[in-house]
Amino acid sequence: MADQTENRPVDAPTFALTAVVLFVAISAATLALTGIGLVSALVAVGICRFFGRPHLAFALLAVAAALLAFSLSQTPYPSVWMIAFPAYWATLRHGTFPAVTALIWLDPTELPFDRLALIAVGMIAGGAFELVAHGRRNSRLTLLLRNGGTPPVRRAPIAYICAWLAQRMPASLRRNYTLIGSHLAIGFWLWFSDADANHHVGISGSTGKGKTVVVANFVEASIRRCQPSVFVDGKGDEEFAERVRKFAKGQGRPVYIFNTLNLQNSCAYNPLAYGDYTAKADRIMKLREWTEPHYESLAKAFLQTAFKVLEFENRPVDLVQLSDVLSVNALLRIVGRRGFSDPKRQALVREINEHAAAEKSAIDGLRADIRFLTNSSLGVLFDTERARREGRQVLNLADARREGAAVYFVLPPLMFQNAAKVIGQLVINDLKAVATSSRSIWKLFFDEFSVFSSANVLNLINMGRTFGVCGVLSTQSLADFDAGAPELGSAFGRQVRASINTFICFQTNDPDDADTLSRWAGTSSGIELTAQMQGDRFTGQASARATRQFRAHPDDLKALPKGRAYVFNKNNGTAALIAVRKGAI
Incomplete structure (x- = not known):
């Protein structure tokens, strides 16, 4: 048994806590001599609580130690220790307490290095108090009493x-x-x-x-x-x-507001302003779900030809205009306005005619989807030509991006x-x-x-x-x-x-x-604590294990x-x- 006692490891946490308690007790006795130290201690605690950072006390302790060392190097025997007790006793004997005592309490001496020493001692005591209080708030006993729950959020000032x-x-x-x-x-x-x-x-x-x-x-x-x-x-x-x-x-x-609830204050929008004819055709194809791949291919080919014709003729296009040209006859009229002598126009005519059989089977549904918008009460928002005539904004996302505009x-x-x-x-x-x-x-x-x-x-x-x-x-x-x-x-x-x-x-x-x-x-990694209880008291037996916590x-x-x-x-x-x-x- 004697060997086991001699080989027992030092309980470092208990030793450190005892040293801190003794230090706080000695500091508290010192603070009884003067109010400057007490005020300094309260300020140290207040700083830590104000910033919500208890470990700020370590920095305050370091500063206080430096100040105390400096003050003692200037006056090895500060007169405040010899003045304070007689001064307090004299005020009690002559009945001038507490008025005169308050003056001495706040300014016991006119020597600046004495004040500096008292301020440093107060900072040390206040910092130590805050560290002890923080340790108590996060002690194992506190965690056990919390039953593993999340600690409440304490908002610092x-x-x-x-x-x-x-x-x-x-x-x-x-x-x-x-x-x-x-x-x-x-x-x-x-x-x-x-x-x-x-x-x-x-x-x-x-x-x-x-x-x-x-x-x-x-x-x-x-x-x-x-x-x-x-x-x-x-x-x-x-x-x-x-x-x-x-x-x-x-x-x-710059700002563009596309407002379906207030048509008068809304800009017009052209979702077909950017891209080549293939990109535009693909954009329209995504408006609906296609159950038949055959009809989807026919519609895609027709749309691509339609946008190719409009691009060849340098005609700007929006949804309203697109809904009017989604037919073979309409596309032939556009190409034929300048005759058919140009080989490129002749090639376009042949391409258009190839879609004649697919028009009714594949295009009718897509054209109906587009006209659902353009013929609705919201159709005015997609009519860019009318918007320009009325002096309203026309939204083009590519231009808006270049302008650094906000679009809503x-x-x-x-x-x-x-x-x-x-x-x-x-x-x-x-x-x-x-x-x-x-x-x-x-x-x-x-x-x-x-x-x-x-x-x-x-x-x-x-x-x-x-x-x-x-x-x-x-x-x-x-x-x-x-x-x-x-x-x-x-x-x-x-x-x-x-x-x-x-x-x-x-x-x-x-x-x-x-x-x-x-x-x-x-x-994140954490510690899970469990304890054995009998009634409403701990039996002293507990366990801890490393866990992963949310x-x-x-x-x-x-x-x-x-x-x-x-x-x-x-x-x-x-x-x-x-x-x-x-x-x-």
Whole structure:
């Protein structure tokens, strides 16, 4: 038994804690001599609590030790130690306590090095107290009493100040970064880089929790830096579109609002302005699902010939004009206006006539789809010639990208259920074509993703990154991703999530979504503590084992209040809980 006692290893934590307690006790006795030291200790504790960084006490201890060494080197025997006790006793004997005592308490001596010594001692005591308190808050006993739950977030005062400042500073204060919020606990600002945005962003959460607010920060930064951006709004928020318009105008930036709810204040849109005749034909073919490959091939060949004729004649084309020329006779009239002596015209006539048999079998349905839009109440939005006559803006996505313009599409599915989806597909197909025109940053925002999601969006996200496309997909539920391509089932949603490197998660009501997002964010190493209890007391027997813990537990995602979000960034492996910035839009 004696050998076992002698060979017992030193309990380092207990030894360190005892030394700290003794040091604090001695410091407290010293502080009884003067109020300067007490004030210094309170200031040290206040600094650590204000910044929410208990380990800041180590820096304060180092500074205090240096100050104390300096003061003692100047006055080896500070007079304050000899003055304070007699002064206190004299005030008590003469009945001048507490008035005179207060003066002595705050300024016991006029020697500056004595004050410096007392301030240093106070800082040491305050720093030591904060370290002991922090250790107690995170002790094994505290973790056991918490029963493995997530500790409550303690917001430092600096966090409130940083959140207030974040709302009043530009979202684009740092070049190539967007300010989207501040860390909830300690207030550090969270700047999101364009490089991370180029790896795409997913925003998920229930309605009314702040998804549009965080998107507004991205839009604000893009407008301030004159970066081109396109916002495809699948819920039809006209009020937010108007806020974007006013902000862009206030910044002197070009802006286009395609508003299906307010035709008078909407620009016209030409989804066929960019690309050659093959690209344009492919764009229109994607508007519908083809069940017969034979008819799909016939329609594709006819469309390509139609666009070839229009390009040969140098005729600008939009949807309204296209719907009028999708017939053999119409195309022959266009080619024959200048005669048929030109060999190229003769070749076009032969090509047109080859499609005569396919016109009724393959083109009628496609022509009906186009005329569904052009003959509807929304047809005026696609008539570019009429818009020019009336002096209204005409949107060409390729030109808008070169201008660094902000583009906003208002597509309300509640009012135009079928039209919103068709227009959404037109926009997606146009975005795909224009994406290859440049490699500069181009931010694309898709709100209520399920309204217009399809395999085309996935192609745009997967392949557009090389050409500067930064996709931001906003949805209430991860199930909305699957709704875009029902023929692919859940595989489509998994492919979309695999293309996204950053998720911004607001309150999630669906338990399955919470579990999926927690798994997607990953885990970190931790310690799991268990203890044996008898009644309401610990028996003293406990165990600990290394585990992997969620960076954000599913229950935490389900309990997030409004304006709070987790930001999971796969590029740098971080998971941050933030207070979302409310910007200028």
